[in-house]
Amino acid sequence: xxxxxxxxxxxxxITSLQRLPLPGETVLAEATxxxxxxxxxxxxxAAARMGAQVHFVGAVGEDDSGKWMxxxxxxxxxxxxxxxxxxxxxxxxxxxxxDALGENQIIVVSGANARLGGCxxxxxxxxxxxxxxxxxxxxxxxxxxxxxxxxxTAPALVEAKALFPHVDILVLNRPELDVYAPAAQxxxxxxxxxxxxxxxxxxxxxxxxxxxQAAIVTLGAGGALIVRQGSLVHVPSIPVQPVDxxxxxxxxxxxxxxxxxxxxxxEQAVPFxxxxxALSTLSHGAAPSMPSRAVVSDLLSEPATEHALPIKNxxxxxxx
Numbered sequence: 001x002x003x004x005x006x007x008x009x010x011x012x013x014i015t016s017l018q019r020l021p022l023p024g025e026t027v028l029a030e031a032t033x034x035x036x037x038x039x040x041x042x043x044x045x046a047a048a049r050m051g052a053q054v055h056f057v058g059a060v061g062e063d064d065s066g067k068w069m070x071x072x073x074x075x076x077x078x079x080x081x082x083x084x085x086x087x088x089x090x091x092x093x094x095x096x097x098x099d100a101l102g103e104n105q106i107i108v109v110s111g112a113n114a115r116l117g118g119c120x121x122x123x124x125x126x127x128x129x130x131x132x133x134x135x136x137x138x139x140x141x142x143x144x145x146x147x148x149x150x151x152x153t154a155p156a157l158v159e160a161k162a163l164f165p166h167v168d169i170l171v172l173n174r175p176e177l178d179v180y181a182p183a184a185q186x187x188x189x190x191x192x193x194x195x196x197x198x199x200x201x202x203x204x205x206x207x208x209x210x211x212x213q214a215a216i217v218t219l220g221a222g223g224a225l226i227v228r229q230g231s232l233v234h235v236p237s238i239p240v241q242p243v244d245x246x247x248x249x250x251x252x253x254x255x256x257x258x259x260x261x262x263x264x265x266x267e268q269a270v271p272f273x274x275x276x277x278a279l280s281t282l283s284h285g286a287a288p289s290m291p292s293r294a295v296v297s298d299l300l301s302e303p304a305t306e307h308a309l310p311i312k313n314x315x316x317x318x319x320x
Contacts, residue, residue, distance in 0.1 A: 001053075001124060001125040001126070001261045001262075002052065002053040002054065002055055002124075002125040002126075002261065003044075003047045003052040003053065003054050003055070003125060003126045003128060003254075003257045003258055003261050004054075004055045004057070004122045004125055004126065004127045004128070004147060005040050005043055005044045005047065005054060005055070005056050005057070005058075005128050005129070005254075005257075006040065006057045006058070006116075006119055006127070006128075006129040006133065006137075006138065006141060007038065007039055007040015007041070007043060007044070007056075007057075007058055007128070007129055007130045007132060007133055008038040008039050008040040008041065008058060008092055008110070008113040008130065008132035008133055009038040009040060009041045009058045009059070009060050009066075009069050009073075009083070009091065009092060009112075009113065010037045010038030010041065010069075010091070010092040010093055010094045010108065010111075010113070010132075011034060011035075011036070011037065011065045011068075011069065011091055011092070011093050011094070012033075012034070012035045012036065012037030012038075012093075012094045012096055012246070012285065012286055012287075013032065013033075013034055013093065013094065013095050013096065014032065014033045014034075014035060014096045014097075014098060014244075014246070014284065014285060015029040015031070015032045015095075015096070015097050015098070016029060016030045016031045016032070016033075016098050016284070017029045017030055017097060017098070017099055017100075018030070018099060018100050019099045019100065020097055020099045020103065020104075020105050021097070029097075033284065033285065035284075035285040035286065035287065035288055036068075036069055036072045036073075036285075036286075036287040036288065037094055037096075037246075037247070037285075037286045037287055038058075038069075038092055038094070038113070038132065039130040039132050039152065039154065039250050040056070040058050040129075040130060040132065040133070041056075041058070041069065041073060041287055042247045042250035042251070042254065042286045042287050042290070043128060043130070043152070043250045043251075043253045043254035043257070044056050044073060044076070044078050044254065045073070045076050045078070045254065045287045045290045046250060046251045046252075046253070046254025046255050046258075046276065046280075046290040047128070047254040047255070047257050047258040047261075048076045048077050048078050048254075049076070049254075049290050049291065049292050049293060050254065050255050050258035050259065050276070050293045050296075051258060051293045052257065052258035052261050052262075053079075054076075054077070054078045054079065055078075055079040055081075055082060056073060056078050056079060056080055056082055056083055057082035057083070057116075057119055057120075058082070058083050058084075058113070058116060058133070059083065059084045059085075059086055059089070059112040059113060059115055059116040059133075060083060060084075060085055060086070060091045060092075060111075060112050061085065061086060061088075061089040061090045061091040061111060061112045062085045062086065062087050062088075062089075063090060063091055065090075065091035065093075066085055066091040066112070067085075069091060070083055070085075072287070084112075084116075086112045086115055089111055089112040089115055090109075090111040090112065091111050091112055092108065092109060092110050092111040092112060092113040092132075093108070093109045093111060094106055094107070094108045094109075095107045095108075095109075096246055098244050098245075098246060098284070101242075102242035102243055102244050102245045102281060103245065104244070104245060104246050106246070108132065108155075110132065113132055113133050114133075114134060115134075116133045116134060116137050117134065117136070117137045118137075119137055119138070119140075119141040120141075121140075121141060121144040121145040121146070122141075122145040122146070122147040123145070123146045123147065124146060124147055125147050125148070125261055126147055126148045126150060126257045126260050126261045127141075127142070127145050127147035127148065127149045127150065128150045128152070128253060128254070128257040129141070129142070129149075129150075129151055129152070130151070130152040130153075130154055130253075131151075131152075131153060131154060131155055131156075131157050131160050132154075132155065135157065135159060135160055135162070135163065138151075138163055139162065139163060139166075142163055142166035142167060143166045148168055148169070148260060148261075149166065149167050149168045149169070150167070150168065150169045150170075150171060150253070150256070150257055150260075151163060151164075151167040151169070151170055151171070152171045152172070152249070152250075152253045153170060153171065153172040153176050153180065154172070154173070154176055154249065155176075156172075156175065156176040156179035156180065158179060158180070160180075161180060161207070164207055164208075164209050165209040165210070167213065168212070168213060168214070169213070169214050169215065169216065169260075169266070170204075170207060170213070170214075170215040170216070171215070171216045171218065171252070171253055171256070172204075172215065172216075172217060172218070173217065173218045173219070173220070173249060174200070174217065174218075174219065177200065177203060177204060177217060180207055181203040181204065181206045181207055182203075183203070194234070197225060197232065197234055198232065200217055200225060200227075201217075201225060201227045201232045204217055204225075204227045205227060205229060208229060211229055213228075213229075214226065214227065214228050214266060215227045215228075216256070216266070216270060218249060218252055218277075219237075220237070220245075220248075221237055221239070222236075222237065223235045223236040223237040223274055224237075224252070224270055224273075224274055226266050226267065226270055233267060233270075235270045235271050235274055236274070237274045237275075237277070237278050238274065238275045238278040238279070238299065239278075240278045240279070240281055240282060241282075242281035242282070243281060243282055243283060243284060244281060244283065244284045244285065244289065245281050246284075246285065246286045246289075247280055247285070247286025247287065247289060247290070248277045248278075248280050248281050249277070250286060251273075251276050251277045251279075251280040251289070251290050251291075252273045252274065252276065252277040253273075254276075254290070255269075255272060255273040255276035255277070255296070256269050256270065256273040259272050259273065271300070272296060272300065275296050275299050275300055276290075276291055276296045279291040279295060279296060279299065
């Protein structure tokens with residue numbers, strides 16, 4: 001089995017400052033750094049560091065940044081044969097401001113990512129994609145692939161709802177949920193059920209197109225919700241004092257894909273992914289901050305070499 005990532009590759013220009021600027025305000029940065037990034041690349045590195053065999057499909061420019069990014073991904077043990085270098089295009093760039101509390105603002109120039117197309121369907125393993133590459137490129141890929149299909153619905157694009165019928169697991173955060181499902185009729189919470197989480201789950205279920213779909217709503221320091229048509233599970237996060245939250249969501253997705261590729265269920269994989277995401281906030285940058293399998297296993301007191309059996313069919317990781 002393997003994790004197949006179809007997604008973006010960016011150079012991250014990160015500035016550190018005491019607080020994020022208000023509209024029209026100029027603030028002075030304390031430091032700047034040039035680091036590897038892009039949601040797809042971040043998730044690929046996270047999955048590789050969890051021990052997964054990762055195959056990457058993406059696009060960069062024929063510039064120094066593109067060559068550097070391909071080399072960095074290859075150094076992580078990622079198969080980069082599916083990365084295309086496009087003439088006349090610049091490699092994608094993200095401009096990121098991070099304040100003293102670890103909060104961030106991000107502006108992305110897509111560059112070569114916007115030209116990605118012609119993706120070949122995947123027959124097995126796990127297919128993980130995001131929305132920093134063209135939706136038409138993902139449409140046929142998701143519809144025709146026989147892998148366990150995970151879509152991280154970021155950045156939030158309303159037109160991406162056309163992809164949802166062809167997805168097995170949706171991963172989204174609360175601001176993205178506000179875009180895709182701004183309101184829903186909410187039943188009274190069951191005894192012992194948290195009313196706010198029940199409301200989030202009800203909104204999330206409006207995105208389902210099939211009975212066998214699942215979704216994970218990430219809540220940052222609040223952990224994550226595993227939502228199915230007939231169930232709701234809250235997984236708490238690991239408490240940390242974040243240094244930089246850039247890439248934490250990508251770390252969650254990459255770790256999740258790696259664990260599901262091993263044959264873990266969602267209930268087994270999500271706590272591990274939450275722990276990995278929490279650890280990723282303890283250092284600066286996105287891809288460079290992804291923790292190793294051994295570090296996460298040590299935090300959870302789980303043997304790093306413990307692997308479940310491979311997934312036998314697509315529903316194995318979704319159904320309880």
